[in-house]
Amino acid sequence: MPVTTARLDALKIRSGDASGSCVIRAVEVKKIYRMGTVETHALRGTTLEIYRGEYLSIMGPSGSGKSTLFNMIGALSKPSSGKVYIDQVDVAQLDFDELAWFRCRKIGYIFQTYNLIATMTCLENVTLPMSFAGMDAEAGRERGVELLKLVGLGERILHKPSELSGGQQQRVAIARALANRPDIILADEPTANLDQKTGGEMIELLARLRNDLGVTIISATHDLKMLKRSDRIMWINDGRIQKVARPGEIDFSSNEFH
Amino acid sequence: MSSNHSAIQDQVRLPLRVAWGIVVQGIRIRLGRSVVTLLGVVLGVAFLMSILSSSLLRSRVVGEIQARQQTAAMVGFLLAESGNLSGRTLVVWRGAEPDDIEQRFLREIFRPGAARPLEVKDFAPTGADDRPSLIIVLGGALPSDVWESISPHLRQPVAVFTRTLVSDPSGAGVLLRRPPSEEDLQRQAQEAAQQRVRTIWILCIAALVTIISISNALLMSVTERFREIGTMKCLGALSSFIRRVFFLESALMGLVGGVAGSLFGLLFAAILYALSYGWGLVFGSLPVLPLLGAMVICLAAGIIASILAAIYPAGVASRMVPADALRTNI
Numbered sequence: 038m039p040v041t042t043a044r045l046d047a048l049k050i051r052s053g054d055a056s057g058s059c060v061i062r063a064v065e066v067k068k069i070y071r072m073g074t075v076e077t078h079a080l081r082g083t084t085l086e087i088y089r090g091e092y093l094s095i096m097g098p099s100g101s102g103k104s105t106l107f108n109m110i111g112a113l114s115k116p117s118s119g120k121v122y123i124d125q126v127d128v129a130q131l132d133f134d135e136l137a138w139f140r141c142r143k144i145g146y147i148f149q150t151y152n153l154i155a156t157m158t159c160l161e162n163v164t165l166p167m168s169f170a171g172m173d174a175e176a177g178r179e180r181g182v183e184l185l186k187l188v189g190l191g192e193r194i195l196h197k198p199s200e201l202s203g204g205q206q207q208r209v210a211i212a213r214a215l216a217n218r219p220d221i222i223l224a225d226e227p228t229a230n231l232d233q234k235t236g237g238e239m240i241e242l243l244a245r246l247r248n249d250l251g252v253t254i255i256s257a258t259h260d261l262k263m264l265k266r267s268d269r270i271m272w273i274n275d276g277r278i279q280k281v282a283r284p285g286e287i288d289f290s291s292n293e294f295h
Numbered sequence: 296m297s298s299n300h301s302a303i304q305d306q307v308r309l310p311l312r313v314a315w316g317i318v319v320q321g322i323r324i325r326l327g328r329s330v331v332t333l334l335g336v337v338l339g340v341a342f343l344m345s346i347l348s349s350s351l352l353r354s355r356v357v358g359e360i361q362a363r364q365q366t367a368a369m370v371g372f373l374l375a376e377s378g379n380l381s382g383r384t385l386v387v388w389r390g391a392e393p394d395d396i397e398q399r400f401l402r403e404i405f406r407p408g409a410a411r412p413l414e415v416k417d418f419a420p421t422g423a424d425d426r427p428s429l430i431i432v433l434g435g436a437l438p439s440d441v442w443e444s445i446s447p448h449l450r451q452p453v454a455v456f457t458r459t460l461v462s463d464p465s466g467a468g469v470l471l472r473r474p475p476s477e478e479d480l481q482r483q484a485q486e487a488a489q490q491r492v493r494t495i496w497i498l499c500i501a502a503l504v505t506i507i508s509i510s511n512a513l514l515m516s517v518t519e520r521f522r523e524i525g526t527m528k529c530l531g532a533l534s535s536f537i538r539r540v541f542f543l544e545s546a547l548m549g550l551v552g553g554v555a556g557s558l559f560g561l562l563f564a565a566i567l568y569a570l571s572y573g574w575g576l577v578f579g580s581l582p583v584l585p586l587l588g589a590m591v592i593c594l595a596a597g598i599i600a601s602i603l604a605a606i607y608p609a610g611v612a613s614r615m616v617p618a619d620a621l622r623t624n625i
């Protein structure tokens with residue numbers, strides 16, 4: 038079935054958040070991974086709201102369920118129970134093609150390991166989501182060059198990812214995430230594989246994009262600099278949200294951060 | 296976006312061009328493995344082609360050899376009747392247009408240094424030393440007036456027939472061409488049928504092996520591209536796009552492997568036949584059109600086998616959950 042905005046509008050919930058200020062809402066989301074007889078409760082009933090245009094950081098130790106939460110709110114896999122609304126649309130109601138449509142236009146993903154397509158040039162990587170969106174190749178190229186300039190890689194558009202440093206690759210990934218003008222950018226530990234300085238540059242870039250483009254940024258991180266830059270910080274542990282705070286309310290010198 | 300409800304073609308369109316680019320780049324990058332996969336296709340198709348072209352070539356070669364054998368047998372029967380041919384004159388009566396075998400026969404007995412032909416219309420009685428040996432009847436009938444006017448002047452009053460003995464005014468004509476017996480024909484047909492069954496059986500096995508090996512190579516390709524596929528799904532690739540990438544890759548393999556395989560198969564069969572029957576015979580009478588037809592069949596077989604082989608791997612790839620493909624901690 039062709040995806041239309043009319044169909045998506047029809048799917049939007051009519052109650053609750055009528056203003057649309059809440060871009061992602063998760064209600065009692067649980068995720069259980071079953072491997073043989075072993076069950077892992079990666080999320081144990083998470084409820085959260087993420088507001089349009091905010092910069093939300095998610096903190097938590099390794100294995101606490103950050104990536105799982107990202108997969109749920111990024112429509113990359115289905116929760117075992119609970120509901121996820123992206124832009125007021127219940128993700129569970131979407132079929133495969135509609136999910137692809139959603140991922141293509143609503144959300145930009147940034148990964149810890151960059152995940153650029155190794156066989157493609159920077160420009161091809163950035164234009165790939167645009168061709169998935171059906172954008173004309175010429176227009177796509179133009180926008181691709183523009184985006185690569187925006188992230189400071191205007192000189193490297195025809196390089197292969199292997200010819201770039203980690204920081205440069207992550208910049209390409211950021212440009213790619215912006216390709217279809219998404220409402221939301223999901224970044225799963227984007228600076229974890231980068232050195233301090235490069236990671237800092239990446240955070241500056243994301244913060245600037247948030248300010249300039251008004252895009253919602255959700256980022257899992259351990260990076261102090263990223264926490265300071267964000268609007269809200271959410272702590273997650275063992276599949277549960279422990280606390281939510283604003284940077285001003287936090288003592289960054291406490292033990293928690295060392 | 297939501298302000299524009301009318302005629303929105305928001306459908307995720309996936310240009311073939313993009314899939315094609317991914318396929319070509321993928322093959323370039325994984326050239327080593329692609330070549331190995333390709334070899335599987337080439338071998339399978341070459342096998343099919345060598346069998347198809349063998350039977351085409353054999354029909355040509357067998358015809359030629361039978362014709363040669365038949366001609367030689369006819370010359371042998373004639374020699375048994377007439378003795379040495381050199382310097383002799385043989386009267387020729389054309390009861391019908393000579394067929395291929397008769398033409399070969401005539402070329403053989405009237406080649407320089409052998410006998411000389413004398414058409415009936417040019418016949419004139421001559422002296423005793425110069426008399427023609429006998430009369431050769433091409434085709435079926437020898438009119439009795441021809442026989443009666445010529446037979447008194449022959450050295451041997453004998454008529455040899457190249458085709459049939461149905462109209463023989465001499466009453467003691469000699470038939471040079473003797474058809475194969477009913478029994479021979481039956482045995483040949485039976486052998487041919489058995490051979491066909493064997494060939495089809497072997498072909499089925501070869502096709503199966505080829506399909507399984509392509510399938511296996513593609514599955515490896517899926518595993519190798521786990522992360523790439525997951526990433527593309529995150530970027531909005533439809534399952535159908537992922538499937539298309541694998542079907543395209545496979546069909547390309549089938550096409551290239553099919554072309555190379557059918558050429559190799561043809562070459563292999565032709566050289567084998569040339570070595571045992573002579574280069575001139577094989578390459579002088581290549582059945583070009585039927586061979587082209589066989590190549591088309593082989594190409595189609597290669598592509599169909601590749602597409603069949605891609606069904607399972609493409610399904611595996613397209614059903615992959617993007618989250619699974621992106622896990623970093625496995």
Ligand SMILES: Nc1ncnc2c1ncn2[C@@H]1O[C@H](COP(=O)(O)OP(=O)(O)O)[C@@H](O)[C@H]1O
Pocket residue numbers: 070071072077078079097098099100101102103104105106619622
């Ligand atoms: N695909 C999966 N299959 C089984 N277990 C998984 C899978 N993904 C994550 N887990 C488990 O779920 C828990 C949460 O993992 P994850 O969300 O990746 O945490 P984080 O990103 O915070 O490190 C961990 O115990 C992890 O081992």
Ligand SMILES: [Mg+2]
Pocket residue numbers: 103104105225
């Ligand atoms: Mg993680």
